[in-house]
Amino acid sequence: MYMTNIETVPGKTIIDCYGVVSGSTVRAKHVGRDIMAGIKNVFGGELRGYTELLNESRDEAIKRMQAQAAELGANAIINVRFSTSSIAAGAAEIYVYGTAVRVG
Amino acid sequence: MAYQPRLPKTNVNVSRQRPLADLLLIGSALTLLLLLLYWLLGLAVDKAISQLDPKLEYQWFGQWQQHSASSPVQQQLQQLSDQLQQCTALAYPVRVSYLDQPLVNAGVLPGGSMLVYRGLLTQLHTENALAFLLAHELAHLEQRDHLRGLGRGLVLAVLSATLTGNANAGQIFLPATELGMARHSQQRELAADARALAILHCHYGHIGGAERFFQTLAASDNSQLPDWFASHPALQKRLTALQSEQQRHGYPVQAEQPLPEVLQQLTTAKSIRIEYASPDAR
Amino acid sequence: MLPLLTFLTLLLLGYLSGQWLERRHYRSIIEREQQLQNLPHSNSRDLLLPMQDITRVELLAGSVVISIDYFKRVVAILRSLVGGPVASYETLIDRARREAILRLKQQCPDACQLINIRIETSAIHNAAGNGIGSVELLAYGTAIYGRVQTATTAATASVLAASLQSITH
Numbered sequence: 164m165y166m167t168n169i170e171t172v173p174g175k176t177i178i179d180c181y182g183v184v185s186g187s188t189v190r191a192k193h194v195g196r197d198i199m200a201g202i203k204n205v206f207g208g209e210l211r212g213y214t215e216l217l218n219e220s221r222d223e224a225i226k227r228m229q230a231q232a233a234e235l236g237a238n239a240i241i242n243v244r245f246s247t248s249s250i251a252a253g254a255a256e257i258y259v260y261g262t263a264v265r266v267g
Numbered sequence: 268m269a270y271q272p273r274l275p276k277t278n279v280n281v282s283r284q285r286p287l288a289d290l291l292l293i294g295s296a297l298t299l300l301l302l303l304l305y306w307l308l309g310l311a312v313d314k315a316i317s318q319l320d321p322k323l324e325y326q327w328f329g330q331w332q333q334h335s336a337s338s339p340v341q342q343q344l345q346q347l348s349d350q351l352q353q354c355t356a357l358a359y360p361v362r363v364s365y366l367d368q369p370l371v372n373a374g375v376l377p378g379g380s381m382l383v384y385r386g387l388l389t390q391l392h393t394e395n396a397l398a399f400l401l402a403h404e405l406a407h408l409e410q411r412d413h414l415r416g417l418g419r420g421l422v423l424a425v426l427s428a429t430l431t432g433n434a435n436a437g438q439i440f441l442p443a444t445e446l447g448m449a450r451h452s453q454q455r456e457l458a459a460d461a462r463a464l465a466i467l468h469c470h471y472g473h474i475g476g477a478e479r480f481f482q483t484l485a486a487s488d489n490s491q492l493p494d495w496f497a498s499h500p501a502l503q504k505r506l507t508a509l510q511s512e513q514q515r516h517g518y519p520v521q522a523e524q525p526l527p528e529v530l531q532q533l534t535t536a537k538s539i540r541i542e543y544a545s546p547d548a549r
Numbered sequence: 550m551l552p553l554l555t556f557l558t559l560l561l562l563g564y565l566s567g568q569w570l571e572r573r574h575y576r577s578i579i580e581r582e583q584q585l586q587n588l589p590h591s592n593s594r595d596l597l598l599p600m601q602d603i604t605r606v607e608l609l610a611g612s613v614v615i616s617i618d619y620f621k622r623v624v625a626i627l628r629s630l631v632g633g634p635v636a637s638y639e640t641l642i643d644r645a646r647r648e649a650i651l652r653l654k655q656q657c658p659d660a661c662q663l664i665n666i667r668i669e670t671s672a673i674h675n676a677a678g679n680g681i682g683s684v685e686l687l688a689y690g691t692a693i694y695g696r697v698q699t700a701t702t703a704a705t706a707s708v709l710a711a712s713l714q715s716i717t718h
Contacts, residue, residue: 170593179271180597182590183650183666187280187642193632223634227279235273242593248670250617250638250684253629258642260668262591264268270589270597270662274582280643284636286624287564293627 164229165239165266172239175266181235186228187258189250190220197253213255220255221245228259237263305423309451312418316411324414325359328378339529341365344383347394347527348401354469355409363401371484375404375413388533390483393523395476397530399467406462412455419451453500460505461512473521474513481506563619570618571640578647585654590663596693597662603695609663610689611652612671615645617682625682641684649688657692666690 165172196212203210224245232240243261250256337345344363352361361379371386381404391397407413467474485502500508513520525531589597617625621637628635646668657663671687 170595177268179269180589180591181271181273182586183592184275185280185646185668187639187646188282189635189638189642191629191632191635194630196632197629230279231275234275234277234279236271242591244592244667246668246670248642248684248686250641250682254625254635254638256638256642258646258668260592260646260666262593268597272586272589274586278643281639282634282636284634286621286637289628289636290620290624293631297627297630 164232164237165241166225166229166243166261167239167241168243168261170242172241172264172266175239177239177241177264178267179236179265181232181237181263181265183260184228184231184235184237184240184263185258185260186224186226186231187256188220188223188227189254189256190216190223191254192216216255217257220257221259224257224259228261232261232263235263237265239264239266308422309419312422313415316414316418319411319414321358321411325378328376328380338365340388340533343527343529344397344401347398348381348405351398351402351405351466351470354402354466355405357405357409361405361408373400373404375407377413377417379408381405381408385533388530391480391530392483392526393476393479394526395467395471395523396480396483397476397526398470399463399474399477399480402463402466402470403459405466406459407455410455410458410462412459415455416452456499457505457508460509464509464512464516464518468516468518471521472519474518475520475523477509477513478506478520479523481509559619560623561620563621563623567618567620571644574644574648578644578651581651581655582647585651585658588654588658588660588663590654590666590690592664592666592690594665597664599698600661600693601696601698603693605694607657607660607692607694608689609653609656609692610687611649611654611656612685612687613645613648613652614683614685615641615648617641617684622682638684642686645684645686646688649686653688653690657694660692660694661697662693663690664693 165175167173171177192212192215196216200210200213228240228243240261240263243259245257245259248256248258341363344365348361348363357379359379361381363381363383365388366382366384368384369386370384371390373381373383373387375381381401383400383404387400388397391400464474464477467477481502485506499505591597617638621641624637625635628637649668650666653666654663667689669687669689671685
């Protein structure tokens with residue numbers, strides 16, 4: 164599956180377009196991580212647990228978007244965009260969307 | 268490029284989870300964990316309180332008490348309480364406050380303060396029944412249940428705040444902790460009843476009036492709630508416990524004494540108001 | 550006792566109403582998605598289909614605010630204690646996003662294509678704090694009205710372009 168965040172897949176021609184596909188997920192870390200993050204907030208520095216959480220969430224969202232595109236018969240997703248929302252405290256809510264296309 | 272209108276058949280964006288199973292599984296596991304933690308901390312509080320010197324407690328909390336104008340009713344209550352106190356191990360003076368409110372309740376505060384509401388007084392028809400009530404509250408002070416209650420409340424607040432770090436999460440654990448609190452509280456009430464019987468026996472030489480105290484309360488009691496959540500055991504349960512305690516020690520029952528005149532007037536004058544009173548009787 | 554009763558009542562009420570509303574919403578989403586699926590749409594800036602003549606170009610936006618029910622909030626709080634995917638919020642985001650896109654599409658049923666679709670969260674209140682648990686989504690894009698270049702017109706156009714090219718050379 165090709166994925167780009169520009170309008171084309173360089174070196175390929177777009178044959179078919181299937182419209183917008185998207186993937187989203189909400190994930191949380193266990194409370195121990197939250198407490199650690201609270202402590203870390205005093206000293207500063209990278210919150211490894213949360214970085215990890217964001218990476219996991221993003222990967223999961225991309226995987227879901229790719230699954231949706233594959234179901235439609237696409238082999239590439241162009242113009243991929245990430246976005247977030249915030250409902251739950253301490254949870255990562257990521258969604259990713261793009262246009263599913265078939266290139267050749 | 269051609270547009271191919273298609274829709275996905277499956278929804279990949281929602282994890283397959285059973286929210287009900289989630290709730291039950293995580294909820295019960297956390298409740299168990301919390302109960303265990305609460306129980307352990309409760310033991311620690313009990314331990315700490317038994318180490319705390321009663322004299323020190325009186326020094327800390329004694330000064331906070333308000334000195335309300337002493338009414339004849341209050342003097343009468345104070346006199347009876349002082350007599351009963353000679354049968355207890357309490358080393359500091361207990362000050363009785365009479366509150367002219369229809370609430371059917373009585374309680375103790377740290378530092379040897381006892382509160383008696385008019386609503387409860389008007390339901391008692393003999394001096395012995397009143398003595399049992401005062402003895403029950405003295406027993407709470409003697410066994411330091413007022414401090415235990417405070418300590419456990421504090422532990423509970425700290426626990427739910429630190430464990431979850433979430434102001435909303437507290438409400439989820441409320442049922443579980445309430446259950447734990449109620450169980451503990453009911454045990455303390457039964458213990459105080461038993462001790463009150465001993466005080467009554469020490470003062471009068473018999474325990475007449477104790478049973479009547481519960482019988483009159485039971486007559487006006489109309490609460491339908493199951494008792495495992497209440498801070499006090501059901502009246503019937505207390506009555507049964509009382510009777511078995513009486514048989515175990517072989518306490519005699521003799522004729523009761525009438526109420527002092529000041530209190531008698533109170534009973535006849537205000538007894539109409541009983542129906543407005545709350546069923547939560549201490 | 551009273552807080553417990555309130556809690557259980559709210560939980561049950563939230564569960565029943567939340568399930569019912571969610572099922573009804575999903576039914577309506579699927580139905581409308583099928584109705585509107587023939588509208589070409591993409592989030593890319595280029596024209597999806599070549600146009601013969603463009604009569605109108607219009608910026609459109611569709612938005613929705615969906616709240617979470619009491620039951621789901623409780624499950625989500627429990628979930629966030631142990632970690633893992635918070636499914637009760639995932640349906641919320643999924644519904645909100647699809648609803649926002651549908652509302653965007655419903656505004657231009659006559660358009661030839663809808664391009665450069667963007668999806669954003671619009672924060673009305675800080676839900677992560679003590680606010681109401683809700684998700685606010687905004688979808689916007691450009692609707693293009695006119696006539697799509699068909700295969701024959703495209704062929705003549707390319708022939709014309711080729712001949713034009715040969716003339717200039």
